[in-house]
Amino acid sequence: MKEKFCWAFPIDEAGEIEGLNEGDIETFLNDPLLSISKECAQNSLDARASENSPVLLEFSSFSIKKEDFPDYKKFDKILENQIKFWGQTKKDKSSESFFKKAKEVLNSKEISCLRISDFNTTGLGGAMKEEEPFTGWKKLVKSTGVSDNPSGAGGSFGLGKHASFACSCLRTVLYNTMDLEKNEAHQGVAHLATCKDEDGKSTRRRGYYGIAKNYSNIKGKLILDDKFIRNETGTDIYILGFNNFDTDWKDKIITSLLDSFLLAIYKGDLIFKIDGEKIDKSSLGKIIERYSSKKYRDLVKESIIDYYNILSGMIHSEEYYASIFEKNDTILTLAKEEGLCNKISMNRSNGMKIFDKLKSKGVEDYAGILLLKGKKVNEYFRKLENPEHNRWFANRGSNPTEANKKIKMIFDVITDSVNKMADNDSQDDLDAEGMGEYLPDDFDEKVEKRKKIEDIPWEIHQGVVQINNKKIKTKMIIKTPGGSPGGGRNNTSGGNNSLGGPGEDETKESKKEVTINSIRAFFDKNNVCNLIFSLSEEHSAIEANILISGETETEAPVIEEAKLISETKEVPLHCSGNKISIGQVSKDKLNKVEFKLKNSGRWTLEVELYEN
Numbered sequence: 272m273k274e275k276f277c278w279a280f281p282i283d284e285a286g287e288i289e290g291l292n293e294g295d296i297e298t299f300l301n302d303p304l305l306s307i308s309k310e311c312a313q314n315s316l317d318a319r320a321s322e323n324s325p326v327l328l329e330f331s332s333f334s335i336k337k338e339d340f341p342d343y344k345k346f347d348k349i350l351e352n353q354i355k356f357w358g359q360t361k362k363d364k365s366s367e368s369f370f371k372k373a374k375e376v377l378n379s380k381e382i383s384c385l386r387i388s389d390f391n392t393t394g395l396g397g398a399m400k401e402e403e404p405f406t407g408w409k410k411l412v413k414s415t416g417v418s419d420n421p422s423g424a425g426g427s428f429g430l431g432k433h434a435s436f437a438c439s440c441l442r443t444v445l446y447n448t449m450d451l452e453k454n455e456a457h458q459g460v461a462h463l464a465t466c467k468d469e470d471g472k473s474t475r476r477r478g479y480y481g482i483a484k485n486y487s488n489i490k491g492k493l494i495l496d497d498k499f500i501r502n503e504t505g506t507d508i509y510i511l512g513f514n515n516f517d518t519d520w521k522d523k524i525i526t527s528l529l530d531s532f533l534l535a536i537y538k539g540d541l542i543f544k545i546d547g548e549k550i551d552k553s554s555l556g557k558i559i560e561r562y563s564s565k566k567y568r569d570l571v572k573e574s575i576i577d578y579y580n581i582l583s584g585m586i587h588s589e590e591y592y593a594s595i596f597e598k599n600d601t602i603l604t605l606a607k608e609e610g611l612c613n614k615i616s617m618n619r620s621n622g623m624k625i626f627d628k629l630k631s632k633g634v635e636d637y638a639g640i641l642l643l644k645g646k647k648v649n650e651y652f653r654k655l656e657n658p659e660h661n662r663w664f665a666n667r668g669s670n671p672t673e674a675n676k677k678i679k680m681i682f683d684v685i686t687d688s689v690n691k692m693a694d695n696d697s698q699d700d701l702d703a704e705g706m707g708e709y710l711p712d713d714f715d716e717k718v719e720k721r722k723k724i725e726d727i728p729w730e731i732h733q734g735v736v737q738i739n740n741k742k743i744k745t746k747m748i749i750k751t752p753g754g755s756p757g758g759g760r761n762n763t764s765g766g767n768n769s770l771g772g773p774g775e776d777e778t779k780e781s782k783k784e785v786t787i788n789s790i791r792a793f794f795d796k797n798n799v800c801n802l803i804f805s806l807s808e809e810h811s812a813i814e815a816n817i818l819i820s821g822e823t824e825t826e827a828p829v830i831e832e833a834k835l836i837s838e839t840k841e842v843p844l845h846c847s848g849n850k851i852s853i854g855q856v857s858k859d860k861l862n863k864v865e866f867k868l869k870n871s872g873r874w875t876l877e878v879e880l881y882e883n
Contacts, residue, residue: 274482279479296433303437306659311387326540328387328389339495340511347378349463356467385438386496386509392504395450411446444511456489574638600643614630625663628685655668800867809855814883820875831869
């Protein structure tokens with residue numbers, strides 16, 4: 272008798288209510304496209320079959336008719352049950368709205384899908400023996416909170432696998448694999464919510480498309496994209512009801528991959544295809560040049576250009592070695608040249624970037640790439656990564672005190688190497704004529720004292736980098752000397768932060784760069800920050816973004832009050848979160864702005880000036 276393939280959701284015997292807001296998926300909703308690209312690429316690198324060939328990861332969009340959706344009628348009925356069940360809530364109608372939208376997507380003329388396929392990988396072992404725990408198939412399809420990867424491995428099929436569901440309007444994904452023994456299997460997974468089935472029984476939020484009686488997979492090949500059939504080992508992830516988030520998803524994924532896997536691509540370990548466009552070592556330069564234009568400024572980090580120039584030898588660099596667990600298990604490639612980004616790319620041995628370490632005090636115009644090359648150092652720091660794989664947290668280690676020391680060792684290696692390369696006397700004083708009238712009488716004396724402690728009282732950078740003979744102007748940022756807010760948390764994408772205010776750029780704004788003659792910032796004895804600057808052109812609506820610079824990322828503080836100081840009066844300025852509206856600024860005129868932060872202290876501040 273032929274097995275029946277359908278959607279089935281386990282009965283909830285305990286009477287629990289499981290909502291749509293599943294934490295494992297919510298984690299990736301802030302930036303789903305970045306998350307899915309990073310999670311899939313690192314899992315594919317982890318499953319590399321041959322070290323003699325690169326891993327190929329392909330992202331391909333296509334669409335299907337509703338009749339081609341696996342067990343369409345049953346899934347449509349499930350969505351109808353969800354709407355009925357969650358329509359009973361009195362206040363929060365978000366779940367009901369989601370399922371109504373999902374039903375519209377399912378019944379639309381065409382359903383958008385995204386296929387993510389890897390090659391030169393082992394595929395998912397264990398699909399033929401589903402009763403065995405901890406196999407590749409089990410970890411990806413039917414496990415929660417399980418991680419069992421070797422040292423140096425990128426992904427773990429742990430929390431990160433839920434990034435795929437964050438990209439689906441239907442919260443539904445199909446998995447297909449061929450393992451090294453040419454065994455083939457596929458299965459669907461849907462993350463919905465509790466509801467009542469046709470018999471009035473409560474069901475769990477997670478259901479499966481496969482063999483109904485025991486929720487097992489379907490042996491054999493999945494054919495959903497009529498332009499693709501898997502004929503070699505590897506894994507396919509099909510995101511049904513793909514949400515492109517009203518953006519050009521291809522540009523978002525490409526720039527995310529450049530940011531996270533630049534080193535792996537350049538080393539020849541990883542190749543991407545995005546709807547047919549190939550990204551490998553040979554095409555890398557042209558692709559980076561394309562995405563360095565103004566059109567993509569909101570997507571591309573300027574640091575990517577610097578890192579590529581270092582890797583390709585366009586910038587002179589030097590290598591520094593450190594021994595964290597084993598001899599020379601950590602390598603820092605460092606360059607110093609005017610206009611560089613003042614960041615260090617922190618990478619795993621597989622070429623995946625975890626985060627950018629921000630500026631070291633007292634040194635300017637440098638960039639570098641740090642590689643955790645050794646087996647032990649990779650294993651150790653992998654355990655300190657958060658689920659998004661973009662930070663280290665000592666508390667995630669078995670011994671937080673030791674972990675703090677190890678993290679400090681890495682950061683000290685960077686600081687010592689940067690200081691060794693830097694010219695102690697290379698800083699230029701950019702004080703403009705007449706600047707002194709705004710400074711306290713003992714400012715020069717204080718500066719000299721501060722230099723001995725913090726190397727330099729204020730810094731400024733406005734450089735030009737060059738790639739393929741094309742010049743790109745960097746942002747203008749000045750930094751005040753001060754402390755770090757405990758390593759920093761990146762709240763600049765929105766939401767509340769520990770300093771009590773909204774993050775920077777909760778809604779996208781159009782920012783016009785301004786040309787700065789001179790700029791200086793310092794804290795006075797009352798912890799009031801003084802910002803003094805002069806512009807080369809007149810502007811009608813100048814705004815300032817204030818950020819606190821941490822060890823790895825930045826925070827958006829709350830500005831309590833600000834005022835524009837002139838010889839005859841003080842004008843209060845409008846403040847909103849970390850923004851100050853300065854207003855009209857005349858050409859070549861020195862302007863002084865004083866502002867106080869809600870949380871007082873001598874932080875290391877970054878200031879960005881632009882015309883709104």
